[in-house]
Amino acid sequence: MEKFVQLDALVAPLDRNNVDTDAIIPKQFLKSIKRSGFGPNAFDEWRYLDVGEPGQDCSQRPKNPDFVLNQPRYQGAEILLTRANFGCGSSREHAPWALLDYGFKAIIAESFADIFFNNCFKNGILPIVLPAAEIAAILQQVEATPGYRLRVDLPAQTVTRPDGHACTFEVDAFRKECLINGWDDIGLTLRHAEKIKAFEANRRIQQPWLFA
Amino acid sequence: MPKTLYDKLWENHVVHQEEDGTALLYIDRHLVHEVTSPQAFEGLKLAGRKPWRVSSIVSTPDHNTPTDHWDEGIKDPISRLQVETLDANIREFGALAYFPFKDARMGILHVVGPENGATLPGMTVVCGDSHTSTHGAFACLAHGIGTSEVEHVLATQCLVQKKSKTMLVAVEGQLGPGVTAKDVALAIIGTIGTAGGTGYAIEFGGSAIRSLSMEGRMTLCNMAIEGGARMGFVAVDDTTIEYLRDRPFSPKGDIWEQAVAYWRTLHSDAGASFDRTVTLRAEDIRPQVTWGTSPEMVVPVDAVVPDPARENDPVKREGMERALKYMGLQANTPMTSIAIDKVFIGSCTNSRIEDLREAAAVIQGKHIAPNVKLALAVPGSGLVKRQAEAEGLDKIFIAAGFEWREPGCSMCLAMNADRLEPGERCASTSNRNFEGRQGAGGRTHLLSPAMAAAAAIAGHFADVRDLR
Numbered sequence: 126m127e128k129f130v131q132l133d134a135l136v137a138p139l140d141r142n143n144v145d146t147d148a149i150i151p152k153q154f155l156k157s158i159k160r161s162g163f164g165p166n167a168f169d170e171w172r173y174l175d176v177g178e179p180g181q182d183c184s185q186r187p188k189n190p191d192f193v194l195n196q197p198r199y200q201g202a203e204i205l206l207t208r209a210n211f212g213c214g215s216s217r218e219h220a221p222w223a224l225l226d227y228g229f230k231a232i233i234a235e236s237f238a239d240i241f242f243n244n245c246f247k248n249g250i251l252p253i254v255l256p257a258a259e260i261a262a263i264l265q266q267v268e269a270t271p272g273y274r275l276r277v278d279l280p281a282q283t284v285t286r287p288d289g290h291a292c293t294f295e296v297d298a299f300r301k302e303c304l305i306n307g308w309d310d311i312g313l314t315l316r317h318a319e320k321i322k323a324f325e326a327n328r329r330i331q332q333p334w335l336f337a
Numbered sequence: 338m339p340k341t342l343y344d345k346l347w348e349n350h351v352v353h354q355e356e357d358g359t360a361l362l363y364i365d366r367h368l369v370h371e372v373t374s375p376q377a378f379e380g381l382k383l384a385g386r387k388p389w390r391v392s393s394i395v396s397t398p399d400h401n402t403p404t405d406h407w408d409e410g411i412k413d414p415i416s417r418l419q420v421e422t423l424d425a426n427i428r429e430f431g432a433l434a435y436f437p438f439k440d441a442r443m444g445i446l447h448v449v450g451p452e453n454g455a456t457l458p459g460m461t462v463v464c465g466d467s468h469t470s471t472h473g474a475f476a477c478l479a480h481g482i483g484t485s486e487v488e489h490v491l492a493t494q495c496l497v498q499k500k501s502k503t504m505l506v507a508v509e510g511q512l513g514p515g516v517t518a519k520d521v522a523l524a525i526i527g528t529i530g531t532a533g534g535t536g537y538a539i540e541f542g543g544s545a546i547r548s549l550s551m552e553g554r555m556t557l558c559n560m561a562i563e564g565g566a567r568m569g570f571v572a573v574d575d576t577t578i579e580y581l582r583d584r585p586f587s588p589k590g591d592i593w594e595q596a597v598a599y600w601r602t603l604h605s606d607a608g609a610s611f612d613r614t615v616t617l618r619a620e621d622i623r624p625q626v627t628w629g630t631s632p633e634m635v636v637p638v639d640a641v642v643p644d645p646a647r648e649n650d651p652v653k654r655e656g657m658e659r660a661l662k663y664m665g666l667q668a669n670t671p672m673t674s675i676a677i678d679k680v681f682i683g684s685c686t687n688s689r690i691e692d693l694r695e696a697a698a699v700i701q702g703k704h705i706a707p708n709v710k711l712a713l714a715v716p717g718s719g720l721v722k723r724q725a726e727a728e729g730l731d732k733i734f735i736a737a738g739f740e741w742r743e744p745g746c747s748m749c750l751a752m753n754a755d756r757l758e759p760g761e762r763c764a765s766t767s768n769r770n771f772e773g774r775q776g777a778g779g780r781t782h783l784l785s786p787a788m789a790a791a792a793a794i795a796g797h798f799a800d801v802r803d804l805r
């Protein structure tokens with residue numbers, strides 16, 4: 126998992142409540158054998174004018190000009206700014222996979238659905254909860270200012286606006302440590318790598334037939 | 338203090354233990370197939386990691402591969418892509434052994450591992466497949482894992498685990514003629530229920546178990562998961578050791594002797610205590626047939642379909658009624674009067690040479706009934722197929738009207754073209770009779786290979802003991 130420490134990045138607004146995981150990645154794409162490559166189909170039904178199927182070349186598909194993420198000014202955004210209850214619905218881990226593959230590294234919202242919130246941490250995405258008033262203020266600034274960026278500092282637990290105003294957020298200490306160090310479950314186990322190696326070396330001597 | 342076999346297997350694999358008992362267990366053997374591994378390999382690559390020890394990996398595609406017209410390759414493009422993805426991943430990272438599609442040693446992983454000596458006593462064996470419990474027949478700590486855990490094992494050679502409770506299922510006495518390991522497995526599940534083993538590691542013991550062949554023990558351990566236990570195992574004895582002698586990956590020479598000495602310690606000590614003990618009398622076990630949509634919905638073949646009206650528990654009653662409706666059966670119907678449409682002899686439960694021999698013995702010189710639309714004999718692996726052909730079993734099956742297929746999972750889960758049509762009734766030697774398991778609307782009855790063969794000849798369920 127990629128480490129998340131600081132991020133200074135372009136912000137894209139998705140000014141709605143209750144964005145569900147079906148909207149984030151529709152079910153027909155779950156047939157895939159991959160955990161990556163969902164990015165072109167993130168928000169598929171909103172993003173394109175035709176019906177999406179697995180295996181299409183999405184660059185050839187007609188884009189919906191009214192969908193906010195299709196606007197040129199938001200291309201390359203790494204922070205998604207949205208409203209309440211983001212990520213509700215099905216538990217599919219394909220949703221954070223799709224957002225990550227699209228390029229988002231942090232999502233700022235008034236609130237998140239529980240499972241999605243957990244799934245984000247497993248995949249190195251930082252979900253940030255900010256007060257509704259702060260979200261509203263940032264949304265206004267984003268719309269008024271092309272190239273609008275925010276600075277996220279995970280160790281300090283702050284989100285800083287271009288005008289210098291900083292807002293703090295909460296994050297579970299253990300999850301924070303995992304993100305900062307880039308630890309996933311595997312990463313945590315690998316902290317015992319030396320122990321595993323020693324165990325294995327001993328095993329090779331004791332039970333050599335296991336290492337044919 | 339006397340130890341159970343489970344204690345010994347567990348202690349032999351603990352790399353690290355947290356205060357709350359959560360342990361990091363070392364994994365000796367990692368079995369990999371095409372359906373549950375692509376995202377794990379993908380995750381590994383995305384994280385820039387390498388498999389910890391590729392010599393632990395034994396792999397073959399089995400779920401998606403067709404069982405006929407191999408010359409035409411895999412026609413379904415989504416299935417083909419999954420198999421090609423496995424090819425590519427193994428090519429990139431390596432493995433102790435890989436048996437690709439159409440290889441002479443390809444087959445169902447749970448058949449392929451043991452017959453190649455890749456499953457050895459005392460190992461931890463994992464696979465992204467719940468029937469990994471099969472390998473417990475060799476006194477292994479063997480169980481299924483999810484795709485994230487597949488990645489975890491690839492990357493770390495370990496799994497994060499907590500210790501299970503222990504259950505001893507003892508079957509004492511001598512099994513009657515025509516009664517097989519499958520009947521024992523179904524009878525046990527009928528006794529403890531499909532959730533009876535939840536949270537437990539089951540050790541199968543008793544004189545009836547000790548008298549089973551390795552094939553029979555694999556059948557039994559394979560079904561442990563259907564009794565709710567993630568794993569089931571049998572202690573090492575002479576039968577285990579003789580089976581393993583001279584297999585391709587079995588140790589040789591001095592190391593063989595050294596291994597055997599260790600393997601001989603893999604049994605529960607006298608006086609070891611279990612959290613729960615269940616005892617069955619072998620003489621009481623008759624050939625079994627399931628009637629419903631869960632393996633616990635099982636009766637002896639000479640019984641009738643149970644009557645929900647006689648069930649006091651309302652939740653169970655409702656479940657029985659739903660199952661009868663799905664299965665298109667009336668309560669109190671004698672099992673032997675239920676006609677079948679298809680027969681499937683195969684799956685990781687019953688596709689080994691002994692299973693094929695038992696079925697062939699029943700059908701020899703006979704022909705399947707006219708109402709049986711399709712009877713499939715699907716060997717568990719290329720090696721089993723060749724052995725069966727060397728013994729002339731293929732000719733017996735074909736003469737009896739069976740189709741003799743190429744190895745694979747086939748109609749066990751109907752991921753390839755072998756499947757039931759809605760409403761079709763199948764006598765199947767597989768392990769799950771869930772709704773739609775063998776095809777949408779299909780009706781599955783689980784039984785032993787000999788009983789499936791008897792049903793094929795009779796056109797309805799029949800007591801194999803009457804045919805002998």
Ligand code: SF4
Pocket residue numbers: 399400445447466468684685686745746749750767768
């Ligand atoms: S034969 Fe059936 S149960 Fe066994 S591995 Fe294949 S699909 Fe799973």
